[in-house]
Amino acid sequence: MTNYDALIVGAGYAGAVAARRLAEDGNKKVLVLERRDHVGGNAYDCLDASGILIHQYGPHIFHTNDRRVFDYLSRFTKWRRYQHRVIANLPRDNPQVVPPRKTTDGRFFFPVPFNLDSLKNAFGQKEGERLGQKLLDAYPAQSQVTILELRQNPDPEITAIADYVYEHVFVHYTMKQWGQTPEEIDPATTARVPVRLSRDDRYFQDAYQGMPLEGYTPMFERMLDHPNITVELNTDALKRLELADGELRLDGEAFGGPVVYTGQADELFGFRFGPLPYRTLDFGFETLPQDYFQTHGTVNYTVDGDFTRITEFKHLTGQVKPGATTIMREYSRAYTGKDGEIPYYAVINPDNNALYAKYKALADRYPSLRFLGRLAEYKYYNMDAIVAKALALTDTLL
DSSP states (O other): OOSSSEEEOOSSSSHHHHHHHHHTTTTOEEEEESSSSSSSSGGGGGOOTTOOOTTTTSOOOEEEHHHHHHHHHHHHHHHHEOOOOOEEEEEETTTTTTOBOOOSSSSEEEEBOOOOOHHHHHHHHHHHHHHHHHHHHHSOOOEEEEEEHHHHOOOOHHHHHHHHHIIIIIIIIHHHHHTTOOOTTTTTHTTOOOEEESSOOOSSOOOOEEEETHHHHHHHHHHHHOOOEEOOOSGGGGGTTTETTTEETTTTTEESSSSOSSSOHHHHHTTTOOOEEEEEEEEHHHHHHHHOSSSSSSEESSSSSSEEEEEEEEHOOOOOTTTTTEEEEEEEOOOOTTTTTHHHEEEOOOOHHHHHHHHHHHHHTTTTTOOOOHHHHOOOOHHHHHHHHHHHHHHHHO
């Protein structure tokens, strides 16, 4: 294995971008080891049994303000123009809700993030317009306002809007997502929840938004298609990579090239200090004999239900397939480390950060070992952010 100049562990965004840059711009022979049977990491998409293009590990919508990131990925894919819109679906029998717009099953909805149209949906056309104008008058120079700002306003009606958004958009959804009580939710996070002072119902407002025209997986396959890159799937790198006394060994031989590791930091070191906490997700896929199930790609169930949201993939991908659609319900719970579970979200708090720091200190004993990505860095990254991190890291390696 000494004929390789660089080792990449993981073939998701972090690993694929790093591999391509080292192979192409650095003319290095790169070995990519991937535990799964596919490339693309959690962005992997594929056709299900009914021929519907689905995102196997939950919906991924690309958006960025980083032109370098957009241009780099555009080398490997054309784009479908798509701007994500999300609605909240709430029960009409909630005693705190005044439902002027009901669905046929007795529920009502409004755009998320909460905006001026959300006010009308929640409080009725006339009252919503009055409250919306009050917000515009109170914050004339802002495009959005946070719950904290609203709660600091002396007008009790404006304060009441903050309380409504907290109750119907944020707190119950966050409890389901993170398994926390209201008392455990970080007040700083609550304070940042926005209310948009416009009718803009786009979930993201980045300059570049879209979906890979043929899907994410073909984009990754093109990225990794280079004569200097060897990809080995169904391969557990930790069975081949050894760390001992400041030296890295691959298949029993000393390896002097850079090693970009994108897996779990705690797993790399045998959970020496104990496991890092994560949240995992369970997905319930269902194919239905109809053109569409819902009006939007993602519908959040912010108040009730044991799932957080329903995704309908045809809205995201633009796939035309009459008479069939696949939806996915998403359930969040604590990660236990059992076989088949996937760690999706780091549980960030001071204690967990301190635990991670112990693992990072071990990694720092190996100068050629570089941690990159959500799992290795124990952080949350959007897709564009991790591409930017991979480009920056390879800038230094090159």
